[in-house]
Amino acid sequence: MAEDLRERLRRVRRNMAAAEREFGRAAGGVKLLAVSKTRSAAEVLSLARLGQLDFGENYLQEAEDKIRQLQDHGLTWHFIGPIQSNKTRRIARCFHWVHSLDRARIAARLDAARPPELPPLNVCIQVNVDAAPGKSGVSPQEAAALAEQLSALPRLRLRGLMTLPAPAGDFAAQRQPFMTLRRLQERLAERGCPLDTLSMGTTGDMRAAIAEGATMVRIGVALFGPRDGQPPHA
């Protein structure tokens, strides 16, 4: 297992570096977030021993168990799944980042629940760039208003924007939603809201995301292998 992980981690890092070069990005400018949903604490620890320290989780209960087991390893935990309002207190206590914020009411609850002894919780606004009905995320038009509401919450630190577009066939089509997110970041900066993070790109579209300015890619399958019986981005 550790050997497979080592080889896959090497390959992902190599592909990231190649995309950085290809698209004129600074070397090392893109951070790798290992998406460890459905993976065991032992697998996470194996990756951690290879120097991978940022992990993304979608399901709170499962994540809490791993976070508890691995608490002495200096890992940074990112919550990337849909947020139910009755889970905000626990999320605010055990995560360093939340990428999937899309409602002011959830933001207020996370802010109120962030323990005073911890630094502010880093957050990204999830944007539904396809405007697909029923998907998580605010519309691009709603993002500025939510960003403004977040600025009033002292226990949250707004870092950036996140998106998870529907899978697209070719590279040019994959770039479109990521370009939309980058342009939204630029518009927010012009309005006095500079953000340092664009969380975009998964196993299937990482290169397109890096081409469009991703600063964090969220990679599961390419690191850990296929997820048995799981929908791709549940």
Ligand SMILES: *Cc1c(COP(=O)(O)O)cnc(C)c1O
């Ligand atoms: C599962 C998931 C990923 C990782 O997707 P892979 O195809 O496994 O690379 C990234 N982001 C979110 C929000 C996810 O749910």
